[in-house]
Amino acid sequence: MIDPYQLLGLERDADEAAVKAAYRKAAKSAHPDAGGDLDAFGRLNASYELLKDPVRRRVYDDTGYDPQLADATDLKGLMMLETLVNEMILDERAPGSFDPVAGLRRKLTDDLLKARFHILELERHRTRVRQHADRIGRRPENDVLGAMLRARAQSITEAIKGAETQISAIERAYAMLEGYSYELEAVGPRGPEAEAAE
Structure with missing residues (x-):
């Protein structure tokens, strides 16, 4: 998965003008007509397209994935998790x-x-x-x-x-799901009523 912020050298809170300026600067040297690599230029364009679209950018910021840049297996995994999260909620x-x-x-x-x-x-x-x-x-x-x-x-x-x-x-x-844990409520000490109930 391409990290568009890293590719364009931007902070996550970069505004639209900063995104545009970073793209133009990077495109000058990355363009194939200027001796740049075609694949690298394609990744640069894809990153710019993602960050200039507020809806796609929000989805990427929230999930770390973009449907147009993500691997198909990643998207299927996300859809599975989405269903399971709905059940959890x-x-x-x-x-x-x-x-x-x-x-x-x-x-x-x-x-x-x-x-x-x-x-x-x-x-x-x-x-x-x-x-x-x-x-x-x-x-x-x-x-x-x-x-x-x-x-x-x-x-x-x-x-x-x-x-x-x-x-x-x-x-x-x-x-x-790697790296996630969940904090359970601490169960208090068992009082005499609980012991008597057994």
């Missing part, structure tokens, strides 16, 4: 009485295990389909069964690729 338990960050991690771990198990099931199913195709003996000129079985094996292969993409997004979402 709707949880009726009192903040501090449970650890929502640990809950996010558990949910992602469960989703990861389910996706891996799903791939195993798909691979077993694809193997069975291929074995059936291999055992069909007499094949007429118009091999309807063979075509159907090959098409089924191909669709299973596509489903496996989709599940692998899902796993990458889950792993990315989990990595985005």
Whole structure:
């Protein structure tokens, strides 16, 4: 992910005029006509486009990601976290009485295990389909069964690729949670009433 502020040599609170001035200064030497690298100039333009758009800039400032500059796996990971954060916000338990960050991690771990198990099931199913195709003996000129079985094996292969993409997004979402912790309410000492209730 490109850091547009770093690339343009700007502070995070730079105003529109400062963004424009920094871009013009950098563009003079980075432009391919001035001997600059085409890819570097493209990154410079992308950074400028992000920072001059107030909506995109706000999203980037809040999340560290821009849909037009971010890796597709990062965006899928963010979308997964967005859904989980919505669930966390709707949880009726009192903040501090449970650890929502640990809950996010558990949910992602469960989703990861389910996706891996799903791939195993798909691979077993694809193997069975291929074995059936291999055992069909007499094949007429118009091999309807063979075509159907090959098409089924191909669709299973596509489903496996989709599940692998899902796993990458889950792993990315989990990595985005690194470094976070959550402070739980301290449970006071147990009084005689609590002990008597047991």
